[in-house]
Amino acid sequence: MLGTEYTAVYAKVKKWSSGLVKADEWAEILRLSADEAVREAAGRNIKTAQAADNIEAVEALLKEESYLYTLSAMRYLSPAMHRFIDAWSRFYEIENIKTITRCLLNQKPISGLYNISVKSRFRRESVKDIHSLDEFQDFLSGTDYYRLAADTFPRIKEEQKTFFFEINLDNFFARSLKNQFDRLAGHDRSDARQTIMLYMDIQRIVWIYRARFHYEMSPSDTIAVLPNLTGLLNRKIYDALIASDSTETFIGILDKAGYLDSIRDNGFEQRLYRKLFTRMKRIRSGLPFRAGILLEFLIRHELNVKNWIMVLELKKRGMDTARIKSRLYPS
Amino acid sequence: MKKLDVIILKKDVDIVLKEVVGFGNFQVLDIDAEKARGFSLVKNPSSERTALLGEYDRRAQFLQNAFKTTEAANRMEDTLSFENADDNNESSVLNMPAIEQALKGLETEYNQYNAEMEKTRTRKSDLDIRIKKIQYFSDISTDWRRFRDLPHIYIGFGVIPVTSFPGFQAAADNIPSVVYRQVGIEGRDVLLFFAASRTVREKMDSILKNVYFRDYGIPDSEEGAAGNNLMKLAFDLSGVHDEELWLDRRFEKLAARGMVLLRRVRKSVHYHIGMVRLEEEMASTGKAILFSGWVPASQADDLRALISKVTEGRSEFVTTTAAQAFAEEGLEPPTKLDNPAILRPFELLVTTFGTPSYSEIDPTPFAALTYMIMYGAMFGDIGHGFVIALLGVALLLFKKFRGMASFGAILTGIGLSSMVFGVLYGEMFGKHTPFQAIWMNPAQNMMEFLLMGVIFGAIMITFGIILNLVNSALEKNWGKFFFSPSGLAGIILYMGILANVALPMLKLPYSSMLWFMPISGAFMILFEKPLEGLFIKSGHKEKGSAVKSFFELFEALLGFFSNTLSYIRVAAFALNHSVLMGVVYLLADGVKNNPVGYSLAVIGGNLFIIGFEGLIVGIQSLRLEYYEFFTRFFRASGQKFEGLGIYKNRN
Numbered sequence: 001m002l003g004t005e006y007t008a009v010y011a012k013v014k015k016w017s018s019g020l021v022k023a024d025e026w027a028e029i030l031r032l033s034a035d036e037a038v039r040e041a042a043g044r045n046i047k048t049a050q051a052a053d054n055i056e057a058v059e060a061l062l063k064e065e066s067y068l069y070t071l072s073a074m075r076y077l078s079p080a081m082h083r084f085i086d087a088w089s090r091f092y093e094i095e096n097i098k099t100i101t102r103c104l105l106n107q108k109p110i111s112g113l114y115n116i117s118v119k120s121r122f123r124r125e126s127v128k129d130i131h132s133l134d135e136f137q138d139f140l141s142g143t144d145y146y147r148l149a150a151d152t153f154p155r156i157k158e159e160q161k162t163f164f165f166e167i168n169l170d171n172f173f174a175r176s177l178k179n180q181f182d183r184l185a186g187h188d189r190s191d192a193r194q195t196i197m198l199y200m201d202i203q204r205i206v207w208i209y210r211a212r213f214h215y216e217m218s219p220s221d222t223i224a225v226l227p228n229l230t231g232l233l234n235r236k237i238y239d240a241l242i243a244s245d246s247t248e249t250f251i252g253i254l255d256k257a258g259y260l261d262s263i264r265d266n267g268f269e270q271r272l273y274r275k276l277f278t279r280m281k282r283i284r285s286g287l288p289f290r291a292g293i294l295l296e297f298l299i300r301h302e303l304n305v306k307n308w309i310m311v312l313e314l315k316k317r318g319m320d321t322a323r324i325k326s327r328l329y330p331s
Numbered sequence: 332m333k334k335l336d337v338i339i340l341k342k343d344v345d346i347v348l349k350e351v352v353g354f355g356n357f358q359v360l361d362i363d364a365e366k367a368r369g370f371s372l373v374k375n376p377s378s379e380r381t382a383l384l385g386e387y388d389r390r391a392q393f394l395q396n397a398f399k400t401t402e403a404a405n406r407m408e409d410t411l412s413f414e415n416a417d418d419n420n421e422s423s424v425l426n427m428p429a430i431e432q433a434l435k436g437l438e439t440e441y442n443q444y445n446a447e448m449e450k451t452r453t454r455k456s457d458l459d460i461r462i463k464k465i466q467y468f469s470d471i472s473t474d475w476r477r478f479r480d481l482p483h484i485y486i487g488f489g490v491i492p493v494t495s496f497p498g499f500q501a502a503a504d505n506i507p508s509v510v511y512r513q514v515g516i517e518g519r520d521v522l523l524f525f526a527a528s529r530t531v532r533e534k535m536d537s538i539l540k541n542v543y544f545r546d547y548g549i550p551d552s553e554e555g556a557a558g559n560n561l562m563k564l565a566f567d568l569s570g571v572h573d574e575e576l577w578l579d580r581r582f583e584k585l586a587a588r589g590m591v592l593l594r595r596v597r598k599s600v601h602y603h604i605g606m607v608r609l610e611e612e613m614a615s616t617g618k619a620i621l622f623s624g625w626v627p628a629s630q631a632d633d634l635r636a637l638i639s640k641v642t643e644g645r646s647e648f649v650t651t652t653a654a655q656a657f658a659e660e661g662l663e664p665p666t667k668l669d670n671p672a673i674l675r676p677f678e679l680l681v682t683t684f685g686t687p688s689y690s691e692i693d694p695t696p697f698a699a700l701t702y703m704i705m706y707g708a709m710f711g712d713i714g715h716g717f718v719i720a721l722l723g724v725a726l727l728l729f730k731k732f733r734g735m736a737s738f739g740a741i742l743t744g745i746g747l748s749s750m751v752f753g754v755l756y757g758e759m760f761g762k763h764t765p766f767q768a769i770w771m772n773p774a775q776n777m778m779e780f781l782l783m784g785v786i787f788g789a790i791m792i793t794f795g796i797i798l799n800l801v802n803s804a805l806e807k808n809w810g811k812f813f814f815s816p817s818g819l820a821g822i823i824l825y826m827g828i829l830a831n832v833a834l835p836m837l838k839l840p841y842s843s844m845l846w847f848m849p850i851s852g853a854f855m856i857l858f859e860k861p862l863e864g865l866f867i868k869s870g871h872k873e874k875g876s877a878v879k880s881f882f883e884l885f886e887a888l889l890g891f892f893s894n895t896l897s898y899i900r901v902a903a904f905a906l907n908h909s910v911l912m913g914v915v916y917l918l919a920d921g922v923k924n925n926p927v928g929y930s931l932a933v934i935g936g937n938l939f940i941i942g943f944e945g946l947i948v949g950i951q952s953l954r955l956e957y958y959e960f961f962t963r964f965f966r967a968s969g970q971k972f973e974g975l976g977i978y979k980n981r982n
Contacts (some may be wrong), residue, residue: 068400071607087377115600118389118393118396119393119396121393121394123389123393124386124390125386125390126390126393126438128592138442139442141442141445141448141449142444142445144447147492147494147519148492148494150453151492151495151543152543155368164541168494168495171495171498172493172494175494175497187471216538219505220502220505220534221502221537221538222504222536223498223501223502223505224495224498224499224502224538224541224542225541225542227498227500227502228501228503229497249896255524266894294733315730
């Protein structure tokens with residue numbers, strides 16, 4: 001009422017933001033050794049700060065922090081926005097399912113999961129005894145994901161890739177998020193559109209790119225697998241992206257539509273996220289009593305976690321600083 | 332509270348751990364590893380069992396949440412009580428392997444149920460689809476076999492998952508020579524009939540593969556056979572329905588059984604967590620172990636005796652009182668509220684504000700009394716009080732509301748208080764009682780009531796300051812005792828102002844010399860710091876800032892004035908109640924000619940007032956309790972006593 005529902009938000013987000021790494025700080029972090037970077041990552045967490053000396057432990061901490069911030073954010077939201085973020089928090093469950101599937105396909109021990117609520121079945125301790133896709137499919141019984149798994153697992157085994165299953169999961173997620181988005185109104189709706197739903201659009205664009213140019217799927221197959229579910233990606237742009245026959249055309253369409261940052265020295269994904277970041281800055285520097293402040297933080301934190309994991313993994317593999325820097329998401 | 336230092340032999344550690352955790356009322360003190368090293372002691376390392384126990388607890392919680400979806404489990408939970416005899420028996424505690432086995436067993440059964448139910452639902456869905464297919468195609472009287480091998484078009488019938496259907500629609504809409512119809516939705520599938528040109532067959536097949544189309548085909552039997560097939564499918568479907576019901580019943584039984592076991596598992600987990608907690612705060616030499624903790628003073632000897640018994644005398648103890656521990660080691664003892672049963676529910680009022688520190692009085696009895704008085708005064712009505720008390724008793728009696736027992740007891744108390752004030756005011760369900768008001772009716776004595784409110788406020792504030800004097804004396808904070816606005820200086824100032832205002836107003840004997848009281852009180856507050864430095868040995872030596880002191884005095888005066896007037900709301904709400912009930916009866920009178928309407932208006936109006944005004948009065952009483960009363964004396968800087976183990980109520 002009168003924009004006062006979120007008066008507590010701004011101070012909270014200011015405090016949480018102090019744990020995020022700024023652009024100039026990445027330069028310092030990239031100069032550290034692999035081990036030093038691991039310790040730095042562990043120490044910067046606000047919610048889960050503790051000593052950790054290996055990448056797996058730090059990645060678990062970072063992921064846990066992401067989830068904890070989402071839970072914390074829900075305490076400050078109006079009922080409709082609370083339901084929207086509750087739908088968003090399923091993102092972590094779905095990421096866990098993807099990770100489990102990848103581990104099982106590659107016959108590796110299941111690791112790297114988000115530490116999520118006890119209401120979810122997809123926690124570390126629940127899945128540690130699963131060793132095959134068939135066992136996992138049985139495990140999914142009774143959940144919303146069983147049918148998705150039943151349809152796609154035969155294809156995973158045949159093609160030895162999880163691509164279609166992950167897209168199915170993302171489609172499922174996008175649908176449930178859109179259902180809650182449709183119930184938002186006023187500033188809540190516009191803030192969600194400019195943050196989380198825009199992030200979802202970008203994810204979809206990236207998927208379309210991969211489907212068309214990495215997996216070389218035809219336009220009709222791409223539409224079938226990646227429909228414009230949220231309905232928020234402009235129909236013409238969506239059709240043009242699907243129909244584009246080269247990466248240059250694809251990137252040109254995005255550039256013209258204003259989805260890409262003007263700096264052309266990085267891959268188009270980084271340009272997409274930089275543009276997202278610029279758009280979200282308007283929310284950060286706008287009225288402090290909007291849900292957008294929180295939503296924008298959640299996205300920024302997500303990108304921050306992606307950056308950390310990327311930096312730690314690539315440093316461990318010995319990639320040089322300049323190449324790592326070129327892959328970083330905006331911060 | 333007493334601090335107990337215990338030294339035992341290493342060989343006795345397991346048995347002592349069990350006994351101490353079983354005892355329950357022992358809060359372990361953290362040991363600083365560095366300090367321990369200074370005494371050539373080694374602190375036990377952190378245990379890996381902590382993480383494992385956390386995992387067990389999460390697994391148990393997940394299963395509990397899953398089982399709570401059934402009525403049987405919810406009924407079972409209602410019947411389980413903490414006072415259940417089995418719970419207090421130590422043999423009911425499961426060891427770690429047994430916990431793992433119990434959880435594994437339940438998880439396996441739960442997963443099995445889900446898998447079987449999924450298979451049953453898939454079969455049911457398949458049968459439903461086949462039935463719908465027959466119904467769909469039999470609407471058109473033709474031999475569909477003719478359409479199988481048409482040269483230019485092909486047709487198909489099947490299902491696509493609901494989640495993939497938008498993708499199919501988007502792709503198919505882009506192909507002009509495809510027409511399709513959504514026949515219906517069955518569970519998680521969309522039934523689809525389509526026709527397409529053979530020129531786009533390959534494209535169509537690729538799309539259908541990508542959207543996980545399941546082909547059910549065009550009918551291959553004659554029209555007459557459709558009826559027989561339908562009967563067979565319907566018969567199979569009813570069989571599957573029965574199977575589903577049977578699985579649900581099996582799950583209900585599993586859930587009910589599981590809730591009992593999970594309760595035991597979780598209690599065992601908490602028991603082991605207590606053991607690990609204590610073990611981690613033990614320091615050792617080569618042969619001996621040392622640990623320390625807080626125990627309620629009345630139970631210290633019991634615990635010593637218990638440990639001595641199980642170690643067969645191979646133990647040493649050092650018992651320190653809380654005051655000694657604070658003075659010598661700077662340790663703040665935790666607080667365990669210990670009130671008689673009748674007052675225990677009102678601890679909720681206190682602990683919501685904070686935990687009393689060990690060196691201050693427990694405000695629970697005062698909070699109970701003042702809260703009930705204020706509520707009763709603001710909501711004085713025999714009938715309404717009776718309804719509230721009845722609601723409180725219901726919460727106390729019904730097992731379903733066991734978690735709200737404290738709230739139920741408070742409701743009963745304030746309900747009874749309202750009834751008492753109802754007798755004093757002569758009000759029942761908003762009407763005057765047949766008998767004369769024992770005291771006075773608020774609506775008929777408005778000004779007197781408002782004055783009563785002010786007097787009540789003065790009494791409460793004075794009482795608050797007196798309690799602060801007691802607390803300051805217990806803390807031996809003599810500076811606060813004598814010179815603070817809530818100390819002796821404050822009471823002299825306050826009483827002085829009241830005397831100088833009230834006595835002339837009430838035409839009672841008065842002397843202008845009484846002005847000496849507030850002036851001296853103000854002087855003491857104004858020069859609080861210097862006076863404290865001068866007269867109190869351990870007081871502040873700082874000079875203090877004149878401006879700051881002035882504003883403190885100003886704030887104290889303003890506080891006394893506003894806090895006193897704040898209590899006028901007690902009278903205001905008492906008046907409010909009469910007026911609101913007047914409005915209810917006024918509205919009811921509008922439908923006097925209709926007996927049903929009149930009854931509904933009266934009953935509905937009364938219920939509304941009980942709910943709405945009752946809630947507001949509760950909040951206002953709480954506000955007066957916390958802001959005007961507690962802030963005068965209640966430090967609330969204590970830590971709650973957290974005993975180990977699950978047998979906290981054993982003694």
